[in-house]
Every structure is written in C-alpha cells, then in structure tokens.
Amino acid sequence: MAEKELLQERERKLRAIIQAGIYPYGGRFDRSVPAREVADAAGDVRLAGRVVTMRNHGKAAFADLEDLSGRIQVYFQQDVLGSVFDLYRLLDIGDIIGISGEPFRTRTGQLTVKVKELTLLSKSNRPLPEKWHGLKDVEIRFRQRYLDLIANPEVREVFIARSLIVSRIRQRLNEEGFLEVETPMMHPIAGGAEARPFVTHHNTLGTDLYLRIAPELYLKRLLVGGLEKVYEINRSFRNEGISPLHNPEFTMLELYAAYADYNVMAEIAEGLILYLLETNIPGVNRSGNRVNYQGVEIDLSPPWRRATLSDLMKEHAGIVDLRNQGELLTCLQKEGAPLTGAETVFDLLDTLFKLKVQPKLVSPVFVMDYPREISPLAKSKPEDVKTVERFELFIAGMEVGNAYSELNDPEEQRRRFAEEVKNNRPDRPKVVDEDYILALSYGMPPAGGLGIGIDRLVMLLTNRPSIREVILFPLLRPQNGG
RNA sequence: GCGCCGUUAGCUCAAUCGGCAGAGCAGCUGACUCUUAAUCAGCAGGUUGAAGGUUCGAUUCCUUCACGGCGUACCA
Helix, strand or coil: HHHHHHHHHHHHHHHHHCCCCCCCCCCCCCCCCCCCHHHHHHCCCEEEEEEEEHHHHHEEEEEEEEECCCCEEEEEEEHHHCHHHHHCCCCCCCCHHHHHHHEEEECCEEEEEEEEEEEECCCCCCCCCCCCCCCCHHHHHCCCCHHHHHHHHHHHHHHHHHHHHHHHHHHHHHHHHHCCCCCCCCCCCCCCCCCCCEEEECCCEEEEEEEECCCHHHHHHHHHHCEEEEEEEEEEEECCCCCCCEEEEEEEEEEEECCCCCHHHHHHHHHHHHHHHHCCCCCEEEEEEEEEECEEECCCCCCCCEHHHHHHHHHHCCCCCCCCCCHHHHEEEEEEEECCCCCHHHHEEEEEEEEHHHHHHCCEEEEEEEEHHCCCCCCCCCCEEEEEEEEEECCEEEEEEEEECCCCCHHHHHHHHHHHHHHHHCCCCCCCHHHHHHHHHCCCEEEEEEEEHHHHHHHHHHHCHHHHCCCCCCCCCCCCCC
C-alpha cells in the first residue's frame, strides 16, 4: 500500500481514539517490573512498552510488548476488558502502551500477561520496519538510527555494550587515581596531532578557532599544574576522509601520568583492555582472553608482544635501515605501490609499514620506538636522540592506541615545533605553539601519555566491521539542499 | 578527489535476451476467545532514486545528477 494510504489509515485510528475522548499521548506511567522480570513477579504487574506484534482472534488478541529488557506477550479478551477492547482494536504496531494485569502461562507454557487495564501512552503515526527481516537499508539505519534500534536487537546490544565499555574505563581509571577532566574543544591553534582541522569562527572575539584534533596539549598543561594523573574521554575532530575506520568526529581516551613513561603506558593499555574483557560485558564477543574479530580469532592473553618498529620492518619487509630512502623506495616499487616521487623518507616508511607490516599485526603488538621527526611531542631515547620513546598499539591490524614518554624539555620542544613550521608541509602547523612552550617552561614532570581510539576499541570488542556501526549518528552527507 | 558496485510497494526481496512490474511481511474488509513468523477468504498498494537519450517498446542499454557501500587517495 502506498505510504500515503498507510499514514491515512493510522490517522483515521488516531482521530477515532480522540473522538472516544482518549488523549493518545499519555504521561507518567509507573511500572512494577521490566518485561524480562514478569516471571518472577508475584500478583499483578504493570508494564509499558512498544507493541511489536499483534495476533487478533476476533474477541481476543495476543500482542508482544517490548521494553528495554525484552519482550513479553500480553493477552486481551473482550469479556475481560469490555469497552476497553474497542481501544485495543484501534492500536497499531508501533504504539506505546501501558498495561496492568495478571501473569499466567498459556497452554503451550508461554509466559503471558492477561490485560486488565490498558493505557495508550503514545500513538505511532508511521509504519515500522518489518518484524522478521528487520531493517537492512544502511542509509535508513544511520540516518534514522531510532528505527535501527527498534528493528535490530543486536544494534541495541552494541550501543549498550559501548556505554558499558566507556563507563568501565572510567571506573578503572578513577580507581587508579586518575582525575577525569574536560579541556577545550575550540582551540586557537590545532595541535597535538597531525591532521587537518575544522575551522569555526567566534563572532564576538572576531577570531577563527579550530575544533580540536587532540586534547593532548591541554592535558599536559594540567601536568604542569600538578594534576599528576588526568584523563579525558571525549570527541576530537579531523577534517579528513571518511572510511570504515574514520569518522570526522571520533572519541578518544587520552590519559597522562606524571613520573611514568611509555612502558608504564603499555602496561596500562594492556591492563585496561583485559579488564574490559574480564568484566563480562553483554555484547562483547569474547571467550576467555580471545575475541573473534570478523572471523579471525585474536588472543589477547598477556603479555602482549613488544617489538620495535625497526625489528618489524626487518621482519615483514626486509628493511635494514628505517632512514634509508633508497632501500624503502626499492621495496615499495617492488610492491607496485603508487608513488608521486614527492614522498619524504618518513612517508615512504609509513606507506611500507601500512602495506607490509600492519596487516600482520593481528595479535596485539606494541610497535615501539619511532623516528623523532614524526613524533614531535615524544621524548628521545637516552641512547639514541633520533629515536623517540613512543609506541602504537595494533590489534586485528587496526591502530587502537598511541603513547609516548612525553617530551618535557621546553627548548627541545621549541626546536621540534620550529622544524615542523620550517618544513611547511600542507596541514602542518604554521606557527610555533608558544603558549604550550610557556607552560612547559614552568616545569612539567616527566610523564607517560596514552591515547586509545574508543570507537575502534568498541569495534574490536563487539565485532563490528565499520566505525559507523559503533557511532550512533555517523556523519553522512546531508540529504536536502545541503 | 578518483574507481567499482548499488538504489524496484511502508519494510525485506524477485522480475529470463529489451517484451503486461511480482511475492512475503505490514495495511484494509470478513471469519476466529490460548495465538506466537497465528490461520482462512478477499481487497488494495508502484513517478522501478532524479533528469535526459536510444528503441515500436526501457526496471533492463547509454549520458548526467543525487544518495549510499566498498576500494583508493588523504589521515604521524
């Protein structure tokens, strides 16, 4: 039937209900139990939820009522309900109702509530997606996520799992003495990562501002201020491509601990993720320390491998010297990688790493010790100034974490920033962040810092193939006149 | 940005080589007081994403556009 006619049909019922003197959008309704707990209830129950199926039998009818906890069958009989049964006849799938009644078992043993009172709490004016096949159209799923949540129970489970994951991260960090803080999302200089920022404008101040690409530089100012262990879980924004691993706004955990270093950060990252497994979150797809991600078994049993970038490049790509442009180029050409010729040695290194090494990093690996030039905020290794104490954590071939021993030498930091500015590459800072250096110059304790991509971690733990499956409202192109 | 694929009823999907656009669910009418993917009888439901072209004839072939997916580029 044409959508218009379906809407007219619902409109007709809505008018009939109003005609009968019933306001179709009710108010407070005190429930005695969630649907899932009806079996344990003594005496009558009061329930509310959405009508998801209806099976009419003339002077009686069964319906399934769904609330957050689950579904329960309810039974309407004309001889019990009298004129209220007429209201039942005007209900549609999708309506939200409250009922009170007596639990019983049907002949086949199905737990059911025999309805004694019926309250219409919200009339639904549009048809819901189909009950059996659910809602599959990904565009509708993302644009109208509420329909996805109604029609697809596993989607609901993923987002509940995500909420629990985040809350348990907070719980764990709080227990370990970390202080949760909130730092600016609008920055005068976009720093703390290399990424193209979104630009916005403050009218009264008459100044452009950048949506933050990372909270890092503000969190470290707090270390200067004596807040020794801080963390923030919130959005960062990067004006870059969209892919199954990238959404323009995404959620990061960043934490900093004074007097620690990147080795401590590795322990924290490992401990945190294992803790999430241990706490048995429904929807987290684990058995023991193993998770299955997209058909691949991943063993997260500690200790996780720690290998230097240099060793891994040797192991998987046969590269002996990370800084040998010719060697990297030869290897990439052999792989048939498309190159423009304008790549720096570090671009080549990164490309080759992504091509040859990253896909092999299925079990968790801390990739340790990166070139200084691509890590301007990390502290050099004492024995090798060109290499910094930094790791990236890879699981299932996916980068989920990044950590440093934080650079706390203001003069060295200024040189690193100045070098970036001098190189003048697109999307890199055009000015030295003197305000940050000012903070460092008051003395920042040595510290370890760790960032974890929450969206990707949730993908891993809930076995979702795309970041859009773990973000409630992923960015899509606007539909009309955008 | 670029490349490939997709878009058919409210939802899930069919439609042979270019030859009358179809089914299930949802909806409507009737029957039915223990059904549960209720059942039975009947009815209705379409700008085939949009615009243009080729053709006697286009869901099908071509062009452009919109939106989405994947890949790629970008992304320390």
